[in-house]
Amino acid sequence: MNSPEIQFKNVNMAYKGKSGEDIVALDNVSFDIQEGEFISLLGPSGCGKTTSLRIIGDLLQPTSGEVLVRGLSPREIRLQRKYGIVFQSPVLYDWRTVRRNICLPMEIMKFSKKERTARIDKMLELVGLQDFGQKYPYELSGGMQQRVGIARALALDPEILLMDEPFSALDEFTREKLNEDLLNIWSQTKKTVIFVTHNIPEAVFLSDRVVVLSPHPGRVSAIVDINLPRPRENSVRETSEFYDYIVKIRGSFEGV
Amino acid sequence: MKEKMLNIIWPLGFGIAILLLWQVGFLHMIFGLKPYQLPVPTAIAITLSNNLGKALTDCVVTISGALIGMAFGSLIGFMIAAIATFFPKWGYGGMIVVSAFNAIPLVALSSIMNLWFSTGMSQKIGVVTVVCMAAMSMNAYKGLNSLKPFSVDLMHTVAASEWTIFTKLRLPNCLPNVFTALKINIATAIMAAMISEYFASSTSGLGFAIKDSLRKGEMAMGWSYIVVASLAGVILYGIIILVERNAIKWHASQK
C-alpha cells in the first residue's frame, strides 16, 4: 500500500458558542484516504463531517492535530490549486450566466480561452445542460443549478474533489441519477473524491470506503470498506450485499 | 464582551486623537485655517459649559419637534405601505406620490410650511413629517411583501384571513425593514428639523442658534450647538439600535 494521499491525524476542533461555552466539533479524529479513492464521510448533523471536509480544503484550521495532503499542508495544496469543491447549495454567482459560472475558477487559474470553452462545452454535455449555457441562475430549477455547481468543480479536472452534501437538496430520482452520473465521471478520471453525506444508501452506493462519524462530540465510530463490484449501476441497490452494508452501517450508529 | 469593548475603544481613541490634533492646531495648519475660523475643542467646550442651559433648552425644542414629526411621518409612511399591500394594484401609486415628496428641497419645503403653519414648532413638525414618509413607506412595503416562499400558502391552508396574514406574518416580517427606515429617518429628521429652523418664525431651536451664531461669527458658540446636535443624534441612533436588538433578536442581521 502506498503512503496515503490524505492523513487526518488526531484532529481536534473546538470553538466558542454564542454564550461563550466550548463546542467540540471534532474530538481526536483520525483517518487516511488513499489516492484515487472515493471516500464518504457519513453521519447525522453535528458529527463534524463538513468541518472535516473544510479542514482538508483549508477553509478551516483545526484547533490541534495534523492534516497532511500528499505530505504537505492543506494550505500548500490549495495554493497549488489541486482542489475542486461542490457545496450543499449551488453557490452560483447570480450575475453570471451558466457558462460563465462554470468558467469562473478557470479564469482564476488562468486557463486559456480555448481551453475554457472546450471544457465548458464538455461539462455542459456531461451534466445535460447543453441548452442552458446562456441562462442566468434564477432561470434554472434547483436541480439544474446544483448540476452547474458540479460541472464547475469538475471542469477544473481537480486532483482532489471535495463534495459537501451536494445532492441533499434534490429529490430522490434526481439524486440517484446524479449518483450514477458522478460514478461514471469518476470512473473516467479516477480522482480522489471526499464526499460528505447523511444518506446511508448514497454513501454505500458511491464509496470505496465509508467513514462513519458520530455526533457531540464528533468522533469516528467506524470505517467500513465497501466491496461492491465496479462499475456500479443503480441495479446494485437491489442486491442483498448492498442491503447488508446499510444494515452494518446503521448498526455502527446504534452502537454509539 | 471583548468585541463590545473594541467597538467602543477604537472610535473613542480615534476621536480623542483627532480632538488632540485639532486642539494643538495641527488641523488648522494643514487646512490653513485660523483659530477664529475653526475654534479649538477647549474653546467650544468652555462656551458650551457657560451656555449649557440654553443649549439644552434649544436641544429639547429641536429634538422634540424632530421626534414628533418623525413619529407622524413614519406612521403615515407605514400606513401607505400597508394600504399598498392590501390593494396592490391601486395602492402602489400612493408610494410613488410619497417618494415624490422626498424630492422637494428642504429649503422650499420649510418656506411652504412657514406659510401653512404660524408657529415654529408646527412648521418644524410639518417639514419633518413630510421628509420621513418616503423612507418608511418604501422599506415597510418591502418588508410586508418580501415573504419567505410558501409562508402565505401555509396561512391559506388554515384559511387565514388577509388581516390575520397581515398581523401574524407580514407585520413581524417587516420589522427589520421598519428599523432600517427608523435609522435613516432619525438622521434625516434631526437634519430637517434644524434646517426648518433656519426659516422658522421662532427664535428657539438648535438650527436657529447655529445659524444665528455662525452669521455673527460666534464660531465657538455655533460649534457648541453643533456638538449638542451631533450628540443628540448619535444617542438617538444608539437607542434605536438597542431597541432593534431586543425587538428582532430572531433576525439574521442581529447575529
Place this chain on the structure above:
Amino acid sequence: MKSVKKLVSIVLIIGLVTMLGAGCSSGTTKKESSSTGGLQKVTLQLKWLPQSQFMGYYVAKEKGYYEAEGIDLEILPGGSDIIPEQQVSNGVADIGVTWLSSLMKYQSQGWDLIDTAQIFQKSGMLLVSKASTGIVTPADLRGKKVSSWFGGNEYEIYALLEANGLNKDKDLTMVQQDYTMNQLINNDVDAASAMTYNEYGLLLESGLKESDLNKIDMNDAGVAMMEDCLFVSKDWIADNEDLYVRFLRASIKGWADACADPTAAGKTVYNVDQSVSLDHQIYMANEVKKLVEPAGFDAAKIGYIDMNAVQQTADLSLKYGLLTQKADLSTATVNPKYWEEATK
C-alpha cells in the same frame, strides 16, 4: 428590446458625462479668464442677491470703469448662507460688502478685517406694521409680535426698544423673519423688519398702499447703525494697496453715475439678473440713492466714513450686546486712507 435599452443607457451615460464636463469646465473657464488681457482679477463678495442695493458696482462694471483701471472684477452674489466676512477672510473673495455693525462683531473676535469705505450714509432699516395694528411710535410695540432676520440684524431693533423703555425679552415677542414679508401680510406678526429699498417695496407691490402701512425709521429714532460698507482683509490689502485704490476710484465713479440716473442703474442690474422685476430694481435704485447720497450730501464724497456715525454704531453695538467689549476704532479696523487716496 434589449438592444434598445442598451442604446438608451449609452445615450444617457454620454449625456451625463457631457453635462459633468460642462459642470466642471464652467468652473475652469472662469479661472482662465483671470489671466486674459493683462487685467488684474479682483472678486467682490456682495452681502445679498444681485440687486440695485449694489448698483454702483454693476454700473461701474458695465461702463468699463474697472477695465479702465486695469481690473477684471468678478461680482459674487450673496445668499442666506453666504457671509461676506468669512468669504473675504477665507480668500474666496478679495473685497466684501457688509453692514458695519456686523463687521465690527467680526473684528471684535479677532478677524483681521479693515473697514475702508462707507457706501450707505444712513440706515435703511424700518419696522413696518399694518396701520390696523395701531403701531405708530416705538412705545406701541409693547405686547406685540415683532420679527427680525437675526444673525446680527436685530441690534438696531434692540436699541430702538431700549431707547423707548421696552425690554426685548419681557415686553414683547421677537421671532425670526424668513426673508419674505409673508408673515406680516398673513398677520402672523404685528411688525416686521424691512429695508426701505427692498422689503418695503415688496409690500407695496403686493397690493398694500402706503396708507395701509406704518413705519418706524431707525434714523428718526436716533438708533441708526451703519450698513453697507466695503472691507478687505489685512493680508490682502498689504499686497494690493494700489489695486484697491483703483478699485475704489472706479466703484465711486459707478456709484455717482448710478445715483445720477437710478432708472438706468436699475436697468443695468436687471440686465445682469432678471429674477426680480425691472420695476422693483428701479424702485430699489431710487431708494438706495437716498441712502448713498442723502439730501445735502456732496456727491463727490460717496464712500466717506463719518467717524461720528461709526462711533454711534460702535456705542450702540456695545450697549445692546452685539459687542462684548469696546470697539477698537484705530486704523487697524477703520482706515479711510484708501478712500482718501482714491478721491484725491
Place this chain on the structure above:
Amino acid sequence: MSVERNDRIFVGIVWGIVIIGLWEVIAFLLQNVFQDPMAATKLPYLHVIIATFIQNAGALLGAGLVTFSRAAAGFLVGGIIGIILAVIMSLSKTVERIGLPYLIISQMIPILALAPIIFNIVKDMDSARIIIAAYITFFPVAINMLSGLKAVERDQKDLLYSVAASQVEIYYKLMFPFSMPYLFTGLKIAAPLAITASILVDMLGSSSGIGVKILYALYSNSSNIFWAAVLTSALMGISGYYLVVLGEKVLLPWNKTSSKKGGDNV
C-alpha cells in the same frame, strides 16, 4: 405582460388625475371658501403653476440643467467616495469600527457650519459646491455598499478561496458584482438627495441654478415662479431616481428584484 403593463399605465393615469383634481379643489377651497388672503401663495392652482412653468420654461429648465449637472458631479464624486469608504471598511474591521460612528456624526454637521471651512480649504467656489453636494450624497452609498459587501455568503467566498484566488480577484469577481444591487439601493436614495443638495448649494452664493430661482422668487414674492421652481426641482429629483432605476435594469439584468417593481406583490 403587456396586459399588466397597460393596467399599470391605467392606474398611473387615474392617480395623476386624482392628484391634479385634489390639488385644484384644495386651491379652490382656500381661495373661495376659506377666503384665505394668502391662498395664492399657500397653494396656487396647479394649472396656474403649470402655465407659469411653460411661460418660463427656458429659464427654469436652463437653471435646472445647471443644478442637475452640479448634482451629477456631486453624485459621481460622492458615489465614488462612498464606494471607496465601504471597501476600506469591509477590508478592516478596525476601520469599520472607527468609521461608522463618525459617518453618522458627519451627517449631523450642518452645511452652514461646513461651508466656510470647505471654502477656505478649496478656494474655488465651483469645486467647493461639488464637494458639498458630494458630502451629502456619500453617506447612503457608503452604508448600503458596506452592507452589500458584508452580505456575501461564506460559501461564495470559499469557492474562490479554494482555487487560491487573490484578494483582488475576490473583490473583482465576487464582492463587487454581489454588492451591486445594494449599491443601487444606496444610489436610489442618493440620487434625489444629490439634487436637493445641489439646490442647497445653489444658495451658497451661486448666480445660476434652480436653487437661486427658488431663493429669488421667495424673496421677491413671486409665488408662481416659486412654485414652478419647486415643481421643477421635484421633477428633477424624481427623474434622478428613475435614471438610477433604469441604470440598474440595464446594468444588472440578472437582478430579479430590480424588475420586481409595480403591483406584483408575491
